[in-house]
Amino acid sequence: xxxxxxxxxxxxxxxxxxxxxxxxxxxxxxxxxxxxxxxxxxxxxxxxxxxxxxxxxxxxxxxxxxxxxxxxxxxxxxxxxxxxxxxxxxxxxxxxxxxxxxxxxxxxxx
Amino acid sequence: xxxxxxxxxxxxxxxxxxxxxxxxxxxxxxxxxxxxxxxxxxxxxxxxxxxxxxxxxxxxxxxxxxxxxxxxxxxxxxxxxxxxxxxxxxxxxxxxxxxxxxxxxxxxxxxxxxx
Numbered sequence: 625x626x627x628x629x630x631x632x633x634x635x636x637x638x639x640x641x642x643x644x645x646x647x648x649x650x651x652x653x654x655x656x657x658x659x660x661x662x663x664x665x666x667x668x669x670x671x672x673x674x675x676x677x678x679x680x681x682x683x684x685x686x687x688x689x690x691x692x693x694x695x696x697x698x699x700x701x702x703x704x705x706x707x708x709x710x711x712x713x714x715x716x717x718x719x720x721x722x723x724x725x726x727x728x729x730x731x732x733x734x
Numbered sequence: 735x736x737x738x739x740x741x742x743x744x745x746x747x748x749x750x751x752x753x754x755x756x757x758x759x760x761x762x763x764x765x766x767x768x769x770x771x772x773x774x775x776x777x778x779x780x781x782x783x784x785x786x787x788x789x790x791x792x793x794x795x796x797x798x799x800x801x802x803x804x805x806x807x808x809x810x811x812x813x814x815x816x817x818x819x820x821x822x823x824x825x826x827x828x829x830x831x832x833x834x835x836x837x838x839x840x841x842x843x844x845x846x847x848x849x
Binding site: 628630633656658667668669670673675676710714716719720721722723724725726727 | 776792824826832841
């Protein structure tokens with residue numbers, strides 16, 4: 625079964641602390657993995673994707689096929705990082721539909 | 735800059751009413767999607783469309799139908815609204831393909847309340 629699991633509903637950290645949002649997936653084959661973010665009163669938008677192997681707003685995520693994980697990390701959290709984060713997996717058939725995790729709300733306190 | 739718009743930001747309807755949610759995208763995308771977003775459940779796919787007049791059921795299609803008569807417009811229809819359809823509805827679009835083009839662009843959402 626195709627599934628994305630985000631075990632934490634809420635992650636609260638202080639400004640400047642490291643952040644790791646966990647994501648595990650279940651998929652037969654080689655998926656494409658994404659992190660989407662939704663800031664308060666804004667639309668859902670792509671943060672980063674595993675194939676790009678880039679850092680966006682200081683966030684990185686490495687695909688670990690052995691552990692079927694795609695955790696999102698940032699060494700020093702900022703207050704503006706407070707948002708809802710969704711890990712998603714793209715079906716590699718012609719639908720390209722996204723399978724989302726349940727989301728983790730990140731709260732960065734001053 | 736891709737723009738996906740949804741006809742209403744907030745909508746209040748009564749049980750049993752027929753409800754139309756409209757989504758329009760201006761980037762000539764073939765693929766369009768309707769999700770509902772609920773706390774603790776994330777986003778769940780209701781229906782998607784490969785192209786004009788083509789549609790496929792997603793994971794939770796019961797109680798919903800869709801229409802795609804024009805490429806830019808994808809409508810979600812609640813034939814007889816029920817209280818358990820109270821939710822945030824998100825529309826998205828993308829071009830077909832994987833890799834760097836595999837990004838869905840989302841609308842601002844419609845918060846539907848069914849009384």
